[in-house]
Amino acid sequence: MSEKIRAIGMLSGGLDSTLALEIMKRQGIEVIAVNFYTGFCITETHRRSGWKNKRGEVPRNEALVAAADVGVEVELIDIAGADYNRMLLDPRYGYGKNVNPCIDCRIFMFERCKALMAERDARFVFTGEVLGQRPKSQRFHTLRLIERASGLEGLIVRPLSARMLPPTIPEQEGWLDRAALYDITGRSRTRQMALARELGLASWPSPAGGCCFLTDENYARKFRDLVSHTEDAASTLTHEDFLLLAIGRRFRLDEQVVFMVGRDEGENAALQRLARGGWLLDAEEVPGPTALVLGEPDDAALERVAAVVAGYGKGRDQPRVTVVAQRGELRRSLEVAPERGASVDALRV
Amino acid sequence: MLLCARPTPPLPLAATRHKSLRTIAPPGDGSSTDRSARRSQVVHRVGARRGAKPEATLERIDCRGLYCPEPLIALQEAVARSAPGERVEVRADDPGFADDVQLWTRATGHTLEALDQEGGLSIARVRVAARDQEEP
Numbered sequence: 001m002s003e004k005i006r007a008i009g010m011l012s013g014g015l016d017s018t019l020a021l022e023i024m025k026r027q028g029i030e031v032i033a034v035n036f037y038t039g040f041c042i043t044e045t046h047r048r049s050g051w052k053n054k055r056g057e058v059p060r061n062e063a064l065v066a067a068a069d070v071g072v073e074v075e076l077i078d079i080a081g082a083d084y085n086r087m088l089l090d091p092r093y094g095y096g097k098n099v100n101p102c103i104d105c106r107i108f109m110f111e112r113c114k115a116l117m118a119e120r121d122a123r124f125v126f127t128g129e130v131l132g133q134r135p136k137s138q139r140f141h142t143l144r145l146i147e148r149a150s151g152l153e154g155l156i157v158r159p160l161s162a163r164m165l166p167p168t169i170p171e172q173e174g175w176l177d178r179a180a181l182y183d184i185t186g187r188s189r190t191r192q193m194a195l196a197r198e199l200g201l202a203s204w205p206s207p208a209g210g211c212c213f214l215t216d217e218n219y220a221r222k223f224r225d226l227v228s229h230t231e232d233a234a235s236t237l238t239h240e241d242f243l244l245l246a247i248g249r250r251f252r253l254d255e256q257v258v259f260m261v262g263r264d265e266g267e268n269a270a271l272q273r274l275a276r277g278g279w280l281l282d283a284e285e286v287p288g289p290t291a292l293v294l295g296e297p298d299d300a301a302l303e304r305v306a307a308v309v310a311g312y313g314k315g316r317d318q319p320r321v322t323v324v325a326q327r328g329e330l331r332r333s334l335e336v337a338p339e340r341g342a343s344v345d346a347l348r349v
Numbered sequence: 350m351l352l353c354a355r356p357t358p359p360l361p362l363a364a365t366r367h368k369s370l371r372t373i374a375p376p377g378d379g380s381s382t383d384r385s386a387r388r389s390q391v392v393h394r395v396g397a398r399r400g401a402k403p404e405a406t407l408e409r410i411d412c413r414g415l416y417c418p419e420p421l422i423a424l425q426e427a428v429a430r431s432a433p434g435e436r437v438e439v440r441a442d443d444p445g446f447a448d449d450v451q452l453w454t455r456a457t458g459h460t461l462e463a464l465d466q467e468g469g470l471s472i473a474r475v476r477v478a479a480r481d482q483e484e485p
Binding site: 033035044060061064065071072073074075076078 | 414416417418419421422425443444445448449452453455456457458
């Protein structure tokens, strides 16, 4: 019996990439599914804040669900870090509507796949991409550009749209049967859902659109604010700085002091978890949010944050509220008048 | 930049009958570089001596403070450096970890021997499957 052909499958856990896994498996390919962690996944952020869906469940990691359901090996790859940040802050092919460098990000991921191909003796890479589905990264010419730039020309198979694209090396070599691949294009998911039923996939997640914070307008505004206030952002900003952009209401007091106020218990816990030496503030005797201050606030700045924290708490209608500020072993008790309204809104990032 | 170390209490050692036990550096400062370094740290490796049966070897990794999917990536890395039959124990406090580790073992064919949850802490013990096996 001939040796099995091995391939790397990029798996987001959405319907399209899950279908791609199933199609490749049915073609007799030994699949290694990879799921990239960038730190910008909205679902992961919801999970870590304790957010629950309409059924009261913590959202699942859909890539793991898909790999377990289809029955393929899955590898999680952490690409968050300095190299990714450099790409993110200066993308060669620019941003999409917000701060989403989709083309550069795809190239970055395909380069990792190429390295993994060599490491794991795989012959090609496949994805769930559908021609014309996304305005920036899934147009015909963009797909070709990404292939060339990542050094994988002819070695990226898109099983769902393969018959609308030039034959790839795996098809030319007979590793794959082109006739058993598909010709799906565009934004509609009707054909994918029909195919999922035909292939016996029991369930699939709702459409993914907007699963990355970089495509989110509010996140993008905070991202630009952070970058514009950070000297040599590419080498100084960390993964945690980007994580914090997704948590709580964000305010800027001056050039170097920002603070976040949690919107629920999950965000309060996340701020405490990510405090790492910053001041944490909580009202002492009345329920209310936690705030995390980054930077070196002076006394006046710390009192201003305390006033805002008090303004978001249950003591907002009291004349004075005691707010406790803690930073490691340091502890200060601040009695402040709660601040609300336009003056607070003016600080919002 | 502005982020400093989050104080993390020392990991209480579970009672163990293994004699050889090595402790390596505690969690670091949480920077991107540090996350990778921390994940690759063996917190405790017990029973790893020449001639020992694989099942006698247990590697414990402390992933408290790391967000999903990082505890799972740490487990994946620990499994990659372990021999078939050896076990890896992960402690994680991310609420998604318990669910993730069940799905991951189902997909990869490694055995989830135990999954305990104490307060906000999940402790998963995984036995490493044989290499180059057929798809699970």
